[in-house]
Amino acid sequence: MDIKDYISSGVLESFVLGIASEQERREIECLSSIYPEIQQSLDELSEVMESFAYTLATEPPAHLKTKILEAIVDEAQEPLLQPLNEVKPTPTQQEVQPAAMTVSKPNRPWLAAASLAALVALTVVFFINQNNQQQELIALQEKVNTSEQFNTELNDLNSWLAHSRTKKIQLKGTENQPEAEVAVFWNDLTQDVAFKVGNLPALASDKDYQLWAIVDGKPTDMGVMDYKNALAEIVQGGKVAGAQAFAITIEPKGGSKNPTLTAMVVVGNV
Secondary structure, three states: OOHHHHHOOOHHHHHHHOOOOHHHHHHHHHHHHHOHHHHHHHHHHHHHHHHHHHHHOOOOOHHHHHHHHHHHHHHHOOOOOOOOOOOOOOOOHHHOOOOOOOOOOOOOOOHHHHHHHHHHHHHHHHHHHHHHHHHHHHHHHHHHHHHHHHHHHHHHHHHHHOOOOEEEEEEEEOOOOOOOEEEEEEEOOOOEEEEEEEEOOOOOOOEEEEEEEEEOOEEEEEEEOOHHHHHHOOEEEEEOOOEEEEEEEEEEOOOOOOOOHHHEEEEEEO
16 A cells, blocks of 8 residues: 555545545544554644634734725725716707717715625624634544544553453353353453453443452452443453452442442453
8 A cells, every 4th residue: 555645645634624434534544543654644634724723713914904994985985977068959850869878977975884884794704704614623623633542542452452461351140140241351460450241231220230359369349330331342440460350249339348249240260
């Protein structure tokens, strides 16, 4: 793939402006995480857009209004065409010739007021459009920043999961929920813990799933599980050192200091 040709194709500009197709957007998000040159170009385009937004926010030159008003006054004060000085006698029927049409400008005392009103209207429209464009560019910049943050977090997570010290512990269901299944990821070097729900039923509103690490035979609280997010993606779950096993119990809303062993739903050894 020729990166330079891809960057110069104009598709990155469409992405930053928010007019790229869904396929182009996905392609750019993928390629930007692989090729630093593409990510750098996106960053530069975002900076240009941000600078453009600030440029739109500046006031028009002070002399512009003066020049326009001077032009309006000059136009309103322009002398009218003088009527014809010579009046010819009425010709006889045989001498009738086509009459020359006398053209004169109508009296225009309203012109200056109307032009000034138009100027005010145009100025109002200008600043409304300016503000709208600035807000759109700010929203666009926020989307770009969010996308960049998501890509960074995704890359960090993938690197962590691929680390040689990251282990996957499959937690199996107990008698309480034989079909339950949760995957826990633990890196004994960084001590970070993450998990992904495979199969866990939703709980009543007054209950929570709570994750525990077994260290030296004793349960260590790893916090209440973010159930909805864990159904869709891998969720971080704190840090722990020397874990021998992990388990999940059903606890009252907000969690408990000690696990309710009779309400354990999944467990697995490291």
